[in-house]
Amino acid sequence: MWTEQDNHLTRSFTFKDFKEAFAFMTDVAAVAEEIDHHPWWSNSYNKVKIRLTTHDAGHTVTQRDHVLAQRIDALAERYGV
Template sequence: MKKLTDEEIQDRIKDYDGWTYAKGAIHTSFQFENFKEAFTVMTRIAFEAEDQQHHPNWGNVYNQLEISLSTHDADGVTEKDFKLARTIEDIIEATG
């Protein structure tokens, strides 16, 4: 998978509300009502990530979820990261 240039990433990330690009990865965070909701969303993301064979770097503290995406094999951001980011956005949107 081809690593995207900084310019390509900056152009693409404009379509992803709340996502930023720094340190070779794209990042976002979400806040939920409680731990149960955060963990439920993480579980849904985990199943989708497994299907895509692409796994996020993430952290969870109580109701906060922080996600970073990069493609380790490419040593940077690729199309795979934006595909998973879109999936994550769809899951978040579906949870209301």
């Protein structure tokens, strides 16, 4: 579930291994390029943490962040996360 805090939407994901986490990140990257809205993220082994904010709206959460979050959720479901 996404959490809104400090003008960011944040969510953490846990996958079965690094390869699956990296594949998920690759899928998210494709969506981010498609909609021209890019996340901040970190990855350590099977864990991926994502933060969304809209820089050109003054670093606040906007509809663009919610749209990307929904697309990311759909991808995560494909991985059973």
